[in-house]
Amino acid sequence: MLTLDVGSGTGSLHTARGNVCIDLCKRPQNNPPNFVCADAHHLPFKDGTFDSVGIYEVIEHVESPIQCLREIRRVLKEKATLNLTTPNVFFWRVVLKQVRDLPAVLSDTGHISCWSQVEMRNLLLNTGFTGMLFRFTTLPLVFSPHKTLDRIARFVLPAGMSERNMTVSCVKSEDRSE
Numbered sequence: 001m002l003t004l005d006v007g008s009g010t011g012s013l014h015t016a017r018g019n020v021c022i023d024l025c026k027r028p029q030n031n032p033p034n035f036v037c038a039d040a041h042h043l044p045f046k047d048g049t050f051d052s053v054g055i056y057e058v059i060e061h062v063e064s065p066i067q068c069l070r071e072i073r074r075v076l077k078e079k080a081t082l083n084l085t086t087p088n089v090f091f092w093r094v095v096l097k098q099v100r101d102l103p104a105v106l107s108d109t110g111h112i113s114c115w116s117q118v119e120m121r122n123l124l125l126n127t128g129f130t131g132m133l134f135r136f137t138t139l140p141l142v143f144s145p146h147k148t149l150d151r152i153a154r155f156v157l158p159a160g161m162s163e164r165n166m167t168v169s170c171v172k173s174e175d176r177s178e
Contacts, residue, residue, distance in 0.1 A: 001051040006040050006072065007058030008032045017054050020045075040068045045075045052081045057139075057165075060086050060111045069127035076172040082129060088136055088166045089114045092153045093146065095161070117160065120168060129170040136163035 005018030009032075010025035016032030026037050038044050040055070040062055053072045062068045072082060088094070097103065115123065117134055124132060136159040138150070153162040 004050045004053045006055040043071045048077045054083045056085045073128045084168045130173040131171040133169045135167045138164040
């Protein structure tokens with residue numbers, strides 16, 4: 001299995017999750033394996049190279065999510081998998097900030113897009129992915145001074161509001177004429 005990690009991170013605390021890793025940095029501190037300095041909008045790989053691609057907490061930072069997902073689809077083998085995570089726009093703390101007219105998801109450093117589950121499903125369908133499985137999670141290593149409130153939220157709210165991240169697994173659909 002050959003896995004590509006798109007946006008593997010460049011800091012010493014970032015974890016690279018692929019056999020091949022790309023990011024925009026020339027010398028990443030985290031020393032990912034088989035690192036390639038590349039832009040996710042123009043991947044330097046042949047069509048149908050990878051068995052899976054992971055893009056973790058990156059899609060909200062790219063200029064053109066559609067172009068990025070089309071490139072990922074191009075480098076995936078037929079029926080290969082894409083695993084994607086992005087901030088959950090309906091996370092209870094984000095919604096509360098929006099209600100109080102405080103900076104929220106889009107004001108975080110570098111975040112230029114955000115999606116609901118329905119919007120993400122449409123984005124993935126329109127770029128050639130099917131078989132989507134959505135989950136809502138809170139990724140590890142997220143410091144929260146609101147642990148007690150987060151526990152209460154998990155008890156009273158649906159996962160789509162009580163968890164910080166939206167996680168999607170999907171499959172490259174069969175080739176279609178474009």
